[in-house]
Amino acid sequence: MAPRKPNAESTDLSRCDYVARPRLGIITGSGPEAGMDMWAKLLQENRRRLGPAFRGDIDAPAVTIVSDPELGLSMELEKTAETVWRALHADILALDGQVAAFSIACNTLNLFAGRIRDLPLHSEFISFRxxxxxxxxxxxxxxxxxxxxxxxxxxxxxxxxxxxxxxxxxxxxxxxxxxxxxxxxxxxxxxxxxxxxxxxxxxxxxxxxxxxxxxxxxxxxxxxxxxxxxxxxxxxxxxxxxxxxxx
CATH class of the missing domain: 3.40.50.1860 (Rossmann fold)
Incomplete structure (x- = not known):
């Protein structure tokens, strides 16, 4: 099958109407590649959903990423839980209000979902669980x-x-x-x-x-x-x- 040829009208950004969508947030660091992987999946799934209507950069999701190496201590969470929570708490507060919704690119760190929901946040937390x-x-x-x-x-x-x-x-x-x-x-x-x-x-x-x-x-x-x-x-x-x- 021949590749789809760009539509001259749809790719002329001077004629495109940009429509802002809610900004998303990713907290990563356990490990940092996990955040990159989630971001890549967001971009790929967004392109798939839009299909032929996708116009490139201006149709990509707006994403803010917080990458914190201290979250890597989560691999031994039984020993590091409170240290990790303090770092994660600070990362959440740094992101809160800047995005409509956020997730933590780490299955282990989603153990703190209960504590996160108890916080008076302006952004929606999307838990892996x-x-x-x-x-x-x-x-x-x-x-x-x-x-x-x-x-x-x-x-x-x-x-x-x-x-x-x-x-x-x-x-x-x-x-x-x-x-x-x-x-x-x-x-x-x-x-x-x-x-x-x-x-x-x-x-x-x-x-x-x-x-x-x-x-x-x-x-x-x-x-x-x-x-x-x-x-x-x-x-x-x-x-x-x-x-x-x-x-």
């Missing part, structure tokens, strides 16, 4: 395996998804420590590091569930592999929910 719950209800899937950092995947008190066990059956993650180390390695060495995809593929092969939830913002970076599993990118779901606020 709520978006995933809506997906599970909508999809009708009955059994899943959730992959994420140790605190998240264990579905205990340090996981933002612990209460979702009432909505769906979760297959236990039998390779919790190798998975946690894989996430660390993606953070440190990058998704292009030789071997991370093969390690991820081996881990997926040990899972029985047909549906696997990628509940860590690093895992989608290495999910471009051949597998018979249905991989659900929670970050993608959140990006779609954020764009819903832009309509």
């Amino acid at each position: 709520d978006v995933l719950h809506e997906y599970l209800q909508r999809s009708g899937v009955e059994r899943v395996c959730l992959l994420g950092a140790r605190p998240v995947a264990e579905l205990g008190e340090w996981s933002p998804y612990s209460d979702l066990r009432e909505a769906v059956e979760f297959e236990p993650v039998v390779q919790g420590e190798p998975l946690h180390q894989l996430i660390y390695d993606i953070k440190v060495f990058g998704a292009a590091d030789p071997g991370v995809r093969s390690r991820f593929a081996e881990l997926l092969a040990s899972i029985e569930s047909a549906t696997v939830l990628l509940a860590c913002t690093e895992l989608p970076l290495v999910a471009d592999i051949v597998t018979d599993k249905t991989l659900v990118d929670v970050t993608q779901l959140v990006a779609e929910a954020m764009l819903d606020r832009c309509i």
Whole structure:
């Protein structure tokens, strides 16, 4: 199929009427690539939704990003919870009122959703937990395996998804420590590091569930592999929910 040729009228910006849409916010730092990934997903999904009506730059979503390296302490949240919360709280206040809605590009940090909702904010907080719950209800899937950092995947008190066990059956993650180390390695060495995809593929092969939830913002970076599993990118779901606020 030949590529779609630009429409001269639609791409003449001097003749375009710019319509401002609500600004979105991303808090990142655990890790910073997770925020880049969410931003890329926002841009791609926005382009897909607009289709032939997309005119380029002026139709891209307005996004403000706060990237805080201190949030990287969330990988060991059992030990660093209060330090991380103080940093996250400051980041939220810096963003509040500047955007219509925001999300935190980290599954683990969404554990603080309750505290965030208790804040007198002017901006809407979009939580990973709520978006995933809506997906599970909508999809009708009955059994899943959730992959994420140790605190998240264990579905205990340090996981933002612990209460979702009432909505769906979760297959236990039998390779919790190798998975946690894989996430660390993606953070440190990058998704292009030789071997991370093969390690991820081996881990997926040990899972029985047909549906696997990628509940860590690093895992989608290495999910471009051949597998018979249905991989659900929670970050993608959140990006779609954020764009819903832009309509």
